[in-house]
Amino acid sequence: xxxxxxxxxxxxxxxxxxxxxxxxxxxxxxxxxxxxxxxxxxxxxxxxxxxxxxxxxxxxxxxxxxxxxxxxxxxxxxxxxxxxxxxxxxxxxxxxxxxxxxxxxxxxxxxxxxxxxxxxxxxxxxxxxxxxxxxxxxxxxxxxxxxxxxxxxxxxxxxxxxxxxxxxxxxxxxxxxxxxxxxxxxxxxxxxxxxxxxxxxxxxxxxxxxxxxxxxxxxxxxxxxxxxxxxxxxxxxxxxxxxxxxxxxxxxxxxxxxxxxxxxxxxxxxxxxxxxxxxxxxxxxxxxxxxxxxxxxxxxxxxxxxxxxxxxxxxxxxxxxxxxxxxxxxxxxxxxxxxxxxxxxxxxxxxxxxxxxxxxxxxxxxxxxxxxxxxxxxxxxxxxxxxxxxxxxxxxxxxxxxxxxxxxxxxxxxxxxxxxxxxxxxxxxxxxxxxxxxxxxxxxxxxxxxxxxxxxxxxxxxxxxxxxxxxxxxxxxxxxxxxxxxxxxxxxxxxxxxxxxxxxxxxxxxxxxxxxxxxxxxxxxxxxxxxxxxxxxxxxxxxxxxxxxxxxxxxxxxxxxxxxxxxxxxxxxxxxxxxxxxxxxxxxxxxxxxxxxxxxxxxxxxxxxxxxxxxxxxx
Amino acid sequence: xxxxxxxxxxxxxxxxxxxxxxxxxxxxxxxxxxxxxxxxxxxxxxxxxxxxxxxxxxxxxxxxxxxxxxxxxxxxxxxxxxxxxxxxxxxxxxxxxxxxxxxxxxxxxxxxxxxxxxxxxxxxxxxxxxxxxxxxxxxxxxxxxxxxxxxxxxxxxxxxxxxxxxxxxxxxxxxxxxxxxxxxxxxxxxxxxxxxxxxxxxxxxxxxxxxxxxxxxxxxxxxxxxxxxxxxxxxxxxxxxxxxxxxxxxxxxxxxxxxxxxxxxxxxxxxxxxxxxxxxxxxxxxxxxxxxxxxxxxxxxxxxxxxxxxxxxxxxxxxxxxxxxxxxxxxxxxxxxxxxxxxxxxxxxxxxxxxxxxxxxxxxxxxxxxxxxxxx
Numbered sequence: 001x002x003x004x005x006x007x008x009x010x011x012x013x014x015x016x017x018x019x020x021x022x023x024x025x026x027x028x029x030x031x032x033x034x035x036x037x038x039x040x041x042x043x044x045x046x047x048x049x050x051x052x053x054x055x056x057x058x059x060x061x062x063x064x065x066x067x068x069x070x071x072x073x074x075x076x077x078x079x080x081x082x083x084x085x086x087x088x089x090x091x092x093x094x095x096x097x098x099x100x101x102x103x104x105x106x107x108x109x110x111x112x113x114x115x116x117x118x119x120x121x122x123x124x125x126x127x128x129x130x131x132x133x134x135x136x137x138x139x140x141x142x143x144x145x146x147x148x149x150x151x152x153x154x155x156x157x158x159x160x161x162x163x164x165x166x167x168x169x170x171x172x173x174x175x176x177x178x179x180x181x182x183x184x185x186x187x188x189x190x191x192x193x194x195x196x197x198x199x200x201x202x203x204x205x206x207x208x209x210x211x212x213x214x215x216x217x218x219x220x221x222x223x224x225x226x227x228x229x230x231x232x233x234x235x236x237x238x239x240x241x242x243x244x245x246x247x248x249x250x251x252x253x254x255x256x257x258x259x260x261x262x263x264x265x266x267x268x269x270x271x272x273x274x275x276x277x278x279x280x281x282x283x284x285x286x287x288x289x290x291x292x293x294x295x296x297x298x299x300x301x302x303x304x305x306x307x308x309x310x311x312x313x314x315x316x317x318x319x320x321x322x323x324x325x326x327x328x329x330x331x332x333x334x335x336x337x338x339x340x341x342x343x344x345x346x347x348x349x350x351x352x353x354x355x356x357x358x359x360x361x362x363x364x365x366x367x368x369x370x371x372x373x374x375x376x377x378x379x380x381x382x383x384x385x386x387x388x389x390x391x392x393x394x395x396x397x398x399x400x401x402x403x404x405x406x407x408x409x410x411x412x413x414x415x416x417x418x419x420x421x422x423x424x425x426x427x428x429x430x431x432x433x434x435x436x437x438x439x440x441x442x443x444x445x446x447x448x449x450x451x452x453x454x455x456x457x458x459x460x461x462x463x464x465x466x467x468x469x470x471x472x473x474x475x476x477x478x479x480x481x482x483x484x485x486x487x488x489x490x491x492x493x494x495x496x497x498x499x500x501x502x503x504x505x506x507x508x509x510x511x512x513x514x515x516x517x518x519x520x521x522x523x524x525x526x527x528x529x530x531x532x533x534x535x536x537x538x539x540x541x542x543x544x545x546x547x548x549x550x551x552x553x554x555x556x557x558x559x560x561x562x563x564x565x566x567x568x569x570x571x572x573x574x575x576x577x578x579x580x581x582x583x584x585x586x587x588x589x590x591x592x593x594x595x596x597x598x599x600x601x602x603x604x605x606x607x608x609x610x611x612x613x614x615x616x617x618x619x
Numbered sequence: 620x621x622x623x624x625x626x627x628x629x630x631x632x633x634x635x636x637x638x639x640x641x642x643x644x645x646x647x648x649x650x651x652x653x654x655x656x657x658x659x660x661x662x663x664x665x666x667x668x669x670x671x672x673x674x675x676x677x678x679x680x681x682x683x684x685x686x687x688x689x690x691x692x693x694x695x696x697x698x699x700x701x702x703x704x705x706x707x708x709x710x711x712x713x714x715x716x717x718x719x720x721x722x723x724x725x726x727x728x729x730x731x732x733x734x735x736x737x738x739x740x741x742x743x744x745x746x747x748x749x750x751x752x753x754x755x756x757x758x759x760x761x762x763x764x765x766x767x768x769x770x771x772x773x774x775x776x777x778x779x780x781x782x783x784x785x786x787x788x789x790x791x792x793x794x795x796x797x798x799x800x801x802x803x804x805x806x807x808x809x810x811x812x813x814x815x816x817x818x819x820x821x822x823x824x825x826x827x828x829x830x831x832x833x834x835x836x837x838x839x840x841x842x843x844x845x846x847x848x849x850x851x852x853x854x855x856x857x858x859x860x861x862x863x864x865x866x867x868x869x870x871x872x873x874x875x876x877x878x879x880x881x882x883x884x885x886x887x888x889x890x891x892x893x894x895x896x897x898x899x900x901x902x903x904x905x906x907x908x909x910x911x912x913x914x915x916x917x918x919x920x921x922x923x924x925x926x927x928x929x930x931x932x933x934x935x936x937x938x939x940x941x942x943x944x945x946x947x948x949x950x951x952x953x954x955x956x957x958x959x960x961x962x963x964x965x966x967x968x969x970x971x972x973x974x975x976x977x978x979x980x981x982x983x984x985x986x987x988x989x990x991x992x993x994x995x
Contacts, residue, residue: 007757010804011929015920018802018937022913025944030906032951036861037899044861 056216059189060209061156063236065170065199067245068274068473068604073166074200079157080137081130083190086117088149095147096128102143103136105129127191131157131289155191158288162245164281165252168309169243169409169471171198172284186211193288198309199239199472202408209236240473242272244604254594255279259553260304260579262311263591264454265599268564268573271458271467271485274604275595276311276451280304303554304579312412315447316577319530320375320512320584321562322396322442324460324498327368329395330383331494338497341365344378348437355381355437356542358531372501373511375529377441384440389431392439393419398488400455400468401448408471415452418445443533453575457562460498461526461570464490502526503567506589513561516589518597525596526570527563529584534558549582556580559587565596572599630986635689638986643915644681647963647978650908651677651971654964657893660871661885661966669885669966676968680975687979692987695980696927699743699750703772706743709736710779737788738973740776741938742980744792745799747772749930752803754994760804769800787957791941798937803930839955853952856888859895860902860951867898885966887958891950905964909943912936919985925992928984935977942974 036044065074082099089095096110109129116126132140132152140152158173160166173193186192186208195204212233216226247265255261255277265275282299299306308314330336346362348355357363357377363370371379384392396402402417416422418439420431438444448456451469458467465485503526505511506518512529535555548557559581564570574592581587630638655677658669713727713736727734748769752760759765773796780789801810825833842853859873873895884892894902916936923929939962946961948954960967962974 007804007926008929010757011802011926011933012921014802014804015917015933018798018933019913019917022937022940022944023910025940025948026906026910026913028953029944029947029951030903032948032953033860033894033899033902033906036857036951037863037894037902038865040861041864044858045864047858048862 056214057186057189058212058214058230058233059155059186059192060211060233061235062158062173063203063207063209063238065207065239065241067241067243067248069244070240071245073160073162073170073241073243073245075159075161076156077159079130079155080132081153081155081191082128082132082136082140083125083151083153084113084128085125085149085151090148092117095149098143099128099140099147099150102139103129103132125151125153125190130155130191158193160284160288162249163283163285165249165277166243166245167198167281167284168278168311168411169198169241169248169276170284171200171202172196172287173200174287184208184211196287197411198409199241202410203237203239203472207236207239210234242267242274242471242473243276244274244602247599247602247604248275248277250598251275251277251595252279252281254591254598258578258581258587258591260310261577261581261588261591262309262314262450263574263576263595264311264450265572265574265595266454266458266469267467267605268458268462268570269465269467270605271455271469272473272605273469273471274572274599276309276471278308278310278314280306282306309409309411310450310577310579312409312449312451314577314579315413315415315449316558316560316579317444317446317532318401318442318448318453319532319558319560320377320442321453321456321528321530321560321575322446322448323372323375323380323440324502324528325396325399325401325442325456326380326384326387326392326440327372327498327501328399328460328490328494329387329391330368331491331497332395333387333391335386336368336383338368341367342371342376342379342382344376346378348378348381350381350385350433350437353434355434368497369501369504370510372498372528373504373508375505375512380440381437384436385433389419389436389439392436393417396446398490399459400452400466401446405451405455405468407469412451413449415449416445416447442530450575450577453560453562453577454573457527457564457573457575459488460495460502461564461573464488464492464495499526502528502564505529506563507567512585513563513589515585516561516593518565518593522568523565523597523600524567525563525565525593526567527561527574527589527592529589530560530562531582531584532558532560534580553580556582559584559589561585561588561592563589563592563596565600571605572596574599632689635986639685639688639982640915640919640985643912643978643982646908646911646915647975650905650912650963653893653905653908654889654966656870657889657896657964658885658966660873660896661889661892664871673966673971676971677975680972683972684975684979684982687976688982688986690983692925692928692983692990693992695746695931695983696750696753696992699746703743703747706736706740707776707779710740710776712736714779714782735969737776737780737783737785738969739976740780741788741792741795742935742973742977744773744776744796745934745938746931746980748796748799748803749927749934752799752930753925753927753992755803757804761806763809766800766805766809769796772796785958787945787959790957791938791945791959794941795934795938799930799934802933802937842952842955852883852888853950853956856891856950857952859891863895863898863902865899867894867896867901870896872896886960887946887965888950889965890947890961893964906947909940913940916940916981919981919988923984923988925988925990927992928988928990932981932984935981939974939977942970 062076064072066072084092084095086092092114096105096113099105105128113126113128137152140150144150160170174196176187176192176194187194194208195201200207210233213231214227215229251263251265255263256279258279260279262278264273266273280302286295343365344357344363346357346360348357355377358375362378363374363376366374366376366379396417401415404412404414418435423429423431423435435444439446455467455469459465464487466488467485505528506513506516506526507524508514513527518524534557557580559578560576561584562575564573574595576588576592576595578587578591655670655674658673659666662669709727727736751769751772755765773793777789777792780792862868873892893905913936916932920929920933920936923932942959942962945954945957945959949956949959960970962970
C-alpha cells in the first residue's frame with residue numbers, strides 16, 4: 001500500500017514513454033501518407049491509369065462427332081492464326097501492308113479486316129489470316145517487334161475426315177450471323193465458328209462446350225504482364241452417331257455414277273440410320289477454309305443440288321413403291337384377299353378416261369402377290385377406285401408418309417399425302433375419281449422422301465412396328481442403343497402377303513427386279529421397284545414409241561427402289577432414288593442390291609461395340 | 620488516502636451508466652462508420668455482402684461492450700486466469716482440428732461467426748499480466764526471476780499461434796507482452812540487454828542460413844524486389860494510395876480497389892480503399908480518430924486508482940494501437956505484409972468483437988476506477 005504512490009509514479013513515467021512512441025508512430029504514418037498521396041501523388045496516378053485488366057475468353061474445344069464405332073467424322077486440327085488488336089496499332093492499314101511483305105494476304109482479306117475494325121470494339125482481336133504454315137509462323141514471329149498489335153494464336157479448326165461422304169449428315173461450321181448471336185461469350189471470339197447445318201447445327205450447344213475466362217493484367221501498351229485468374233474452358237460433348245462411316249462412304253461412292261441420287265440404309269427394327277447418302281455432295285472442309293464466290297456459285301448452279309440432303313429433303317412421287325400401301329389399305333378394308341383376281345388388258349377405263357398399265361397388252365388375270373411382283377398398274381387402279389382416297393391416305397400416313405419424323409436432322413421435309421381437303425384447300429378444286437386412281441399407283445400429287453420410303457419398308461418388314469429414324473445415340477446425357485417402338489394395328493397375315501410380293505419382285509423370274517437379285521440365299525433381298533413420271537406421257541409420244549431414255553435428262557423418269565435383306569429375317573432396309581434414272585429396275589435396283597450386300601457384309605448391327613466406342617457414349 | 624475511496628459497488632446502475640465514456644463511444648462509432656462506408660464501396664455500392672453484416676456485428680459488439688463495462692472490475696480480476704486457460708484450450712482445439720482437417724485453421728465455426736481464439740488470446744494475455752503485476756511489488760519487479768512467469772504467460776500462446784502458423788498475431792502478442800512488462804516497471808537494463816542480444820544474434824543466424832532461406836527473408840523484408848509475387852499487393856496498394864492524392868478519387872470511385880487490383884480490399888487492405896477514395900484528408904481524419912481512441916486509453920489509465928486497472932486499460936490501449944500501426948504501416952509499404960486486419964474497420968467478426976470487448980474492459984476500469992482490488 002505504501003508503494004501505491006510510487007508505483008503510480010513509475011507507471012505514469014513509463015506510460016508517457018509509450019504514449020510518446022504512439023504519437024511518434026502516428027506522425028510517421030501521417031507523413032508517409034502525405035509523401036505517398038501528396039508528393040508522389042501524380043506519379044502514382046499515372047501508374048494507376050496504366051493498370052488494366054483484360055478479360056480473355058478461352059475458347060472451348062469443340063466436341064468430336066464420331067460414327068457408331070467411334071471413328072471420327074468431325075475433329076479439330078491445330079490452326080495457327082495471326083490476329084491484330086486495332087487499339088494497339090498506330091495505323092492498321094500500314095501494319096497490314098508490312099505484314100503483307102512477309103506472308104501473302106490477298107486484298108480482299110485486308111479489306112475485311114479494315115471493315116471489321118470499324119465494327120467491333122477497338123480492343124477485340126481480329127483474325128487476319130488463319131491456317132498459317134510453319135514457315136509463315138516463323139516469319140511473323142521473327143518480325144513481331146516491328147508489328148505491334150499483331151500476335152500469333154494457336155486455335156482449332158474443324159476438319160471432316162470423310163470429306164463429302166458425310167457432309168449432309170454431319171454438316172459444317174461457319175461464322176455466326178446476327179441471328180446466331182446469344183449471350184454466350186464464345187461467340188465474340190475472333191474466328192469462332194458454330195454449326196450451320198446437320199448434326200453440327202442440331203447439337204451445336206452441346207458440341208460448343210463452355211468458355212473459360214482468364215483475367216490478364218496488361219500494361220499501357222496492352223502487353224500481357226501476368227494472368228490473375230483463370231477458369232479453364234470445358235470441351236464440348238462428343239456426339240456419337242448411328243452411322244457406319246465406311247458404309248456411308250461406300251453408299252456415297254456407289255451413287256457417284258449417277259447425275260443425282262440419294263439413298264438411305266436403316267435398321268428395320270430399331271430405326272437406327274446406318275448410312276444416308278445424297279449425291280452430288282460437297283466437301284465441308286472447303287467451307288471451313290473459306291469458299292470462293294465462284295465455287296459457291298458453282299454449288300448453287302449444280303442441277304443435282306449438292307447442298308441439299310436429298311435423302312431427307314428430296315421429295316418425289318413414290319410411284320410403284322407405293323403399291324404396297326394401296327395393297328395394305330385394300331386388305332385392311334377387306335376389298336381384296338390373297339385370291340382376289342383382277343383382269344388387266346393393259347389399261348383401265350374410268351368413265352371417259354383411259355389409264356394405261358406400264359405393260360402394253362396387259363398382265364391378264366392377276367392376284368395381289370403377282371400384281372406386286374410384276375407391278376401391274378391396272379390392279380391398283382381398280383383397287384384404289386374401290387377403297388377410295390380417304391382410306392389410302394389414312395394408311396399412307398400410318399406408314400409414315402405426309403409428315404416429318406422430327407428426328408435429329410433439321411433439313412427434313414414432310415412430303416405430301418393428298419386428300420379431298422388438301423386439294424380443295426390448295427388448288428380450290430374438288431377431288432376427282434381420277435385423282436384417286438393415280439394416287440393408287442403412287443403418282444399424282446403424292447410426294448415422299450427417300451427417308452419416308454425407307455421407314456415405310458421397315459414398318460412392312462419388321463412385323464408392323466412403328467419405327468422412326470434416329471441418328472444419334474445420345475439423348476439427355478444417357479446412351480440409347482435401341483428404341484422400343486409401338487406396334488401398329490396391322491394384321492400380320494396382311495404383312496406376310498405383302499412381304500411375299502416384295503420377295504417375288506426380286507427373286508421370281510417374272511419380278512421387275514429379278515436382274516438385281518442377290519444369289520446368295522442367306523443374303524437375298526426383297527423389295528419393290530418404282531418409276532416415277534416426271535411429266536405426263538403424251539398420246540403422241542406413246543404412239544411414236546419414243547423411249548424415255550431418249551428424252552432430255554430433265555424429262556426422264558425417276559428410278560426408285562425400296563428393299564430389305566435378308567429376306568428370311570429382315571434387318572436392313574434400303575431406299576434408293578435415282579433422279580431421272582429412267583427405270584427403277586434398271587437404275588435404282590442395282591444400287592440397292594450393292595448397298596444391301598455391303599450392309600450385310602459389314603453388318604454394323606451385329607458388330608459388338610467396344611465399351612469405349614459405344615454409340616451415344618457420354619464423354 | 621484509504622478513507623477517500625468510495626465503495627463503488629454501491630453506485631446505482633444509473634451512476635454507472637453515466638460513468639461510461641460516451642464521448643469515447645461516439646469516436647469508435649465514427650471509426651466503425653468509416654468501416655461501413657468503405658465496405659459499402661468495396662462491394663461496388665452494395666450493402667451486401669459486407670457492410671450490412673458488419674453493421675450487425677458492430678451493434679452486437681457494442682452491447683457486449685456495455686455489459687462488460689458494467690461488470691465489477693473485481694470479477695474481471697478474479698476471472699483473468701480462467702479466461703487465459705480457456706483461451707489456451709481453444710488454441711489447442713484449433714490446432715488439433717487443423718491437423719485433422721489437413722490445413723492451417725485459425726478459427727472455430729460457431730455457426731453465426733467464425734471465432735478466432737488467437738484474437739481473444741491477446742486480451743487474455745494482457746489481463747493475466749495485469750493481474751500478475753498487480754500482485755508483484757515494485758521492488759520485486761526489479762528482480763529477473765519475477766519475470767520468468769510473465770515470459771511463460773506470453774510464450775505459451777505464442778507457440779500455439781506460431782504453429783497455426785500466424786506470424787503477425789504471435790508478434791503482436793509478444794510486443795503487447797513486452798509493453799506490459801515495461802509499463803509495470805521492469806528495469807530498463809533488461810530491455811536494453813535483450814535488444815543488444817537479439818541484434819548480435821541476427822548476423823550469426825544469417826551466417827548459418829541456406830541461400831534460399833536468405834532469399835525468402837530478403838523478399839519478406841523487401842517485397843518490392845519481387846513485384847509479381849510477394850510485392851504485388853504492396854505495389855498495388857501504394858499505387859492506390861498515391862493515386863488518391865490529397866482529396867481522393869471520391870466515394871465509390873476507387874478504381875484501383877474496384878478493378879480488383881487489391882484482392883483483400885475488404886479486410887487487410889481496407890485502409891487503402893478508404894484513403895484512395897477520400898485522399899490524404901480522409902486518411903488523416905481516420906488516423907486522428909484512432910489517436911483520440913489512444914488518448915482515451917491513457918486518460919482512463921491515469922484516473923484508475925488500482926494497479927490492475929492501470930495495467931489493463933493501458934495494455935488494451937497498446938494492444939489496439941499495435942493493431943492499427945501494423946495494419947496501416949503494412950498497406951503503406953513501411954513494413955512487410957504480415958496479414959493483420961484494421962480493427963473496427965476491416966470486415967471480420969472476431970477482430971471487431973475483440974476490439975469492442977477490449978474497450979468494454981477499458982471502460983470497466985473507468986467505471987470501477989476507485990474500487991479496492993485486493994491482492995489475492
